[in-house]
Amino acid sequence: MKPITRRDFLKVASAAPLAGALAPALKGAPAAAESKVRVVLVRDPGPLGSGGAPPADVVLKMLDDGVKALLGETDIAKAWKTLIKPGDTVGIKTNAWRYIPTTAEVEQALKKRVMEAGVPEDRIGIDDRGVLRNPIFQNATALINARPMRSHHWSGVGSLIKNYIMFVPQPSAYHGDTCADLATLWELPAVKGKTRLNVLVMFTPLFHGVGPHHYAKEYTWDYKGLILSLDPVAADATGLRVIQAKRKEFFGDDRPLQMNPHHIQLADTRHHLGTSDPARIDLVKLGWSEGILV
Amino acid sequence: MSQPQTADARLLASYIPATAGPWLSEADQVFDAATIFDYIDGAGEVYRSYNMKRLVARRFHKDGKPDIVVDAFDMGTAGDAFGVFTHDLDGEDAAAGQGSTYKAGLLSFWKDRYFLSVYAEEETAETKELVLELGRAIARAIPGEGKKPALLGLLPPDGLEAGRVRYFHNHSVLNYHFFVADADIFELGGTAAAALAEYGRSRLLVVAYAEPAAAQSARASFAGAYMPDAGGKSIVKTENGLWTALRVHGRFLAVVFDEATEEKARARLDAVEALARKTG
Numbered sequence: 146m147k148p149i150t151r152r153d154f155l156k157v158a159s160a161a162p163l164a165g166a167l168a169p170a171l172k173g174a175p176a177a178a179e180s181k182v183r184v185v186l187v188r189d190p191g192p193l194g195s196g197g198a199p200p201a202d203v204v205l206k207m208l209d210d211g212v213k214a215l216l217g218e219t220d221i222a223k224a225w226k227t228l229i230k231p232g233d234t235v236g237i238k239t240n241a242w243r244y245i246p247t248t249a250e251v252e253q254a255l256k257k258r259v260m261e262a263g264v265p266e267d268r269i270g271i272d273d274r275g276v277l278r279n280p281i282f283q284n285a286t287a288l289i290n291a292r293p294m295r296s297h298h299w300s301g302v303g304s305l306i307k308n309y310i311m312f313v314p315q316p317s318a319y320h321g322d323t324c325a326d327l328a329t330l331w332e333l334p335a336v337k338g339k340t341r342l343n344v345l346v347m348f349t350p351l352f353h354g355v356g357p358h359h360y361a362k363e364y365t366w367d368y369k370g371l372i373l374s375l376d377p378v379a380a381d382a383t384g385l386r387v388i389q390a391k392r393k394e395f396f397g398d399d400r401p402l403q404m405n406p407h408h409i410q411l412a413d414t415r416h417h418l419g420t421s422d423p424a425r426i427d428l429v430k431l432g433w434s435e436g437i438l439v
Numbered sequence: 440m441s442q443p444q445t446a447d448a449r450l451l452a453s454y455i456p457a458t459a460g461p462w463l464s465e466a467d468q469v470f471d472a473a474t475i476f477d478y479i480d481g482a483g484e485v486y487r488s489y490n491m492k493r494l495v496a497r498r499f500h501k502d503g504k505p506d507i508v509v510d511a512f513d514m515g516t517a518g519d520a521f522g523v524f525t526h527d528l529d530g531e532d533a534a535a536g537q538g539s540t541y542k543a544g545l546l547s548f549w550k551d552r553y554f555l556s557v558y559a560e561e562e563t564a565e566t567k568e569l570v571l572e573l574g575r576a577i578a579r580a581i582p583g584e585g586k587k588p589a590l591l592g593l594l595p596p597d598g599l600e601a602g603r604v605r606y607f608h609n610h611s612v613l614n615y616h617f618f619v620a621d622a623d624i625f626e627l628g629g630t631a632a633a634a635l636a637e638y639g640r641s642r643l644l645v646v647a648y649a650e651p652a653a654a655q656s657a658r659a660s661f662a663g664a665y666m667p668d669a670g671g672k673s674i675v676k677t678e679n680g681l682w683t684a685l686r687v688h689g690r691f692l693a694v695v696f697d698e699a700t701e702e703k704a705r706a707r708l709d710a711v712e713a714l715a716r717k718t719g
Contacts, residue, residue, distance in 0.1 A: 150677060150679055151665060152619060152620070155619065155620030155622070298484075299611075316476060317476055317487075322611070322621065355527065355529075355543055355545050356482070356527075356545040357479050357558075358479060358508070358510075358558065361543040361544060361562075362560075362561050363543050405614065
C-alpha cells in the first residue's frame, strides 16, 4: 500500500493543517450514522444507435425503471406526479457538447413523462447554452438536469453540478481553482430549489481526453447506463466512481484524472449541496451487470 | 464566437492549407482568450493560462469520412507556445515543427510563437496520414523558429529527462503534472514562470519570480504548508522515505521532490544555483 503523503493532505478536501495531521489520518474516522441517499444505476445491454444512445423505447424503459426505483413507486405515472405538478413550467437542462451530448432520446423521454404529468408542451423547454435567453427557463418552476458524464480538462469531469454553469453570463468566472466551487451555481435564483430530478447519462462516457477539445473516441466505451438521483452530488460521485474504475481498467493503474474533480466532494463538504461519500449512498443497480465497474 | 479577421489572424490562417487531400475546408473561426469557451469546452483555461492571443480554427470535411480540425493558436511568445506544447507530451514524435507528438488522431506541435493541434475526429490509417501531412505542411509554412524559455537553462543536465520538461505559470497546471497542493502555495499567481523536470523518480521545480522578494515570500509559503515538520530547515524526509529540499537564489526558487538521499537533493540544488549564478 502506498503511504499517505503530505501531498494527499494538501488536497482541499482535507481542511486540517498538515502539522500533526499525518498520524491521526491513518486511523480513519467512524462513519456518521446518517440515512443514505438513493442513487439508481440502470443499464441495458442492447446496441446503441449512431447518435450514441439506445433506441428511444429502450431509453424510456430505462428512465421509467430508474425513476420507479428511485422513488419507491411501482406506477410510473404516480412517480412522475411526485416530481412534477401540472402547474409547473419545466426546463430540461440538457448538454449539447458536440462529441457526447445528452441525446435526443433522453431529452424526449423526459419530455414525454413531464407532459404525462400534466404539463402542456408549451411550458416545457429543452436547452443548454441558451437557458439565460429562454423564456421557459426564465420562468421555470421546475428543472430536470440531464447530461453525460465525461472527463473534463479543467474540472476533472463534466458533471451534473457543472451543468448549471450556463445559468451565468460568464461561465469562466466559476473556473477558479479548477472549478472548485461549482456548487455555488445551485444558489442562483434561476436554479435554487427547482431541480426535481438529475439524470447522468452514461451511454458512452469519456474517461480520458486529449487535445484542445479533450476528446478521442478511443477513450469512450459503451457503458450503456443512466444514473438517476434527486441528489446531484450523489449521482456525480457515483458516475465519477465509474469513470475512475474504467481508467484503472484501461490504464492498469490508479492514474488520477488529469484535473482533480474536487468540485464534487466540495459540493458536499464545503457547500452542502448533497452527498459525495459512497458510504452514505444507497446505490441501486438495475439491468445489465456485466462490466458495471461499481 | 468568431471575431473579425485581424492581420495577425490572417497571417496565422495563411499557414493552413485550404484543402487536406480530398477534404475541403470550411470557413475559419477566430477566437481570443475571452471567446475561446464559445468553441472549446474542455481545455480553454489551459490556453488562457499560457496567455493565448488568438485561435484560428479550420475544419476540413469530406462526406462519409471523419472531419479533421486544425486549431492554430497564436500564443504571443515562443516561450508560451513551447509551454502549452509541454502540457501534453504523451505520444510519438511526429517530426513537425520544433517539437511534436502524435497520438489517438491528434498531432500537436509548436513552432515560433504558434501552437498547433491537428485532429481527426476518428483515427483511421487514412486520417492519421492526412493529419501528419497537414501538420507538417503547416509547420513548413511557418517561416520562423522560436527560443525555448531561458528558465530551462537552470535545469541541471545530469540525469534530466529532456523530453519531459514542462513549462507553465499556473498552479493548477503544476498539479496536472505533479500534484503538490490544491492551494497555490508557490504563489505562481499566473504570472511567475515555472519549469518542472523529471530526474528519474525525482522532480525538480524551478520558478522565476519578478523579484527576489516574491521568491522569498513563495519560499515561506511553501515551507509553511509543505514542510512544517522541517524545523526551519530547508530539507525534510517525507512519508515515502524520500527527500524534499528547497532553495532561493535571487528571484529564483528551486525545489527538489522525492530524491533518494539528502546528499542528492542538496547536490541538485547546488547545480541549479551554479547555473543561476552563471546566467546572472
